[in-house]
Amino acid sequence: MTRRNPVFVAVAFAIVGGLPAAHGSDVAAGIEMVRVPGGCYPMGSAGYEKHELPVHEVCVDSFDIGKYEITQAQWKAVMGTNASKFDTCGDTCPVDQVSWLQAQEFVRKLNVQGGGGFRLPTEAEWEYACRSGGKRETWPGGVSAEQVFDVAWFNKASAGDRTHPVGTKKPNGLGIHDMAGNVWEWVQDKFVSPYPASPTKNPRIEAGGEDKRVIRGGSWNQKVNYVRCAIRGRYEPEFVDRSGRIGLGVARDPGS
Numbered sequence: 001m002t003r004r005n006p007v008f009v010a011v012a013f014a015i016v017g018g019l020p021a022a023h024g025s026d027v028a029a030g031i032e033m034v035r036v037p038g039g040c041y042p043m044g045s046a047g048y049e050k051h052e053l054p055v056h057e058v059c060v061d062s063f064d065i066g067k068y069e070i071t072q073a074q075w076k077a078v079m080g081t082n083a084s085k086f087d088t089c090g091d092t093c094p095v096d097q098v099s100w101l102q103a104q105e106f107v108r109k110l111n112v113q114g115g116g117g118f119r120l121p122t123e124a125e126w127e128y129a130c131r132s133g134g135k136r137e138t139w140p141g142g143v144s145a146e147q148v149f150d151v152a153w154f155n156k157a158s159a160g161d162r163t164h165p166v167g168t169k170k171p172n173g174l175g176i177h178d179m180a181g182n183v184w185e186w187v188q189d190k191f192v193s194p195y196p197a198s199p200t201k202n203p204r205i206e207a208g209g210e211d212k213r214v215i216r217g218g219s220w221n222q223k224v225n226y227v228r229c230a231i232r233g234r235y236e237p238e239f240v241d242r243s244g245r246i247g248l249g250v251a252r253d254p255g256s
């Protein structure tokens with residue numbers, strides 16, 4: 001973390017002191033969000049994986065997205081349990097080992113306890129945010145392949161074969177951390193390949209393709225080409241990755 005988050009302090013104090021853990025309403029208030037101004041951009045990429053094709057123009061309205069991956073402290077406060085394989089990594093590390101269905105349950109409970117409005121980002125929103133607002137960036141912040149270590153925990157042994165506290169690498173151009181690496185992040189959409197031609201405005205893909213949901217950004221376990229902003233992974237919605245590579249971030253519509 002680049003600065004101390006009062007929610008983490010409160011949760012840590014509550015656990016040490018044997019008091020009830022923070023409520024979901026506290027968690028919701030403590031999730032730092034970044035405003036992403038809407039726009040249009042060429043989603044996907046050419047020259048890498050076939051699933052990133054075709055490169056196609058997509059437009060998204062302004063939205064808010066989490067500055068950090070959802071942490072273990074936030075998950076515990078909302079869900080009452082810590083799902084993570086890397087639970088010894090600590091409260092400020094990303095939650096891992098969660099399915100898409102469990103991520104949806106986290107969002108539902110967070111909204112019930114915290115006032116509403118949170119959701120998973122769509123796949124188009126996620127890539128747009130990763131590319132610092134739809135810029136022609138291969139990795140977050142437009143870094144070169146040699147500079148990816150500055151912005152991401154990745155490359156397996158280089159990351160110590162595990163996750164790390166969120167926000168300990170440099171952010172992208174919008175101030176969002178860990179979009180590359182640390183943990184893959186579930187997004188809302190179903191996995192459809194090749195990308196459908198429509199809709200081009202605020203696409204949210206809930207039909208067609210495989211009965212799988214998309215993960216984005218790669219993890220501590222992936223090599224450099226698999227932590228690009230355009231890389232796509234997918235698993236069944238009930239899939240729990242026991243190697244601890246998949247977590248989530250959240251999004252919200254402005255004013256919600």
Ligand SMILES: [Ca+2]
Nearest residue numbers: 178179181183
């Ligand atoms: Ca990530």
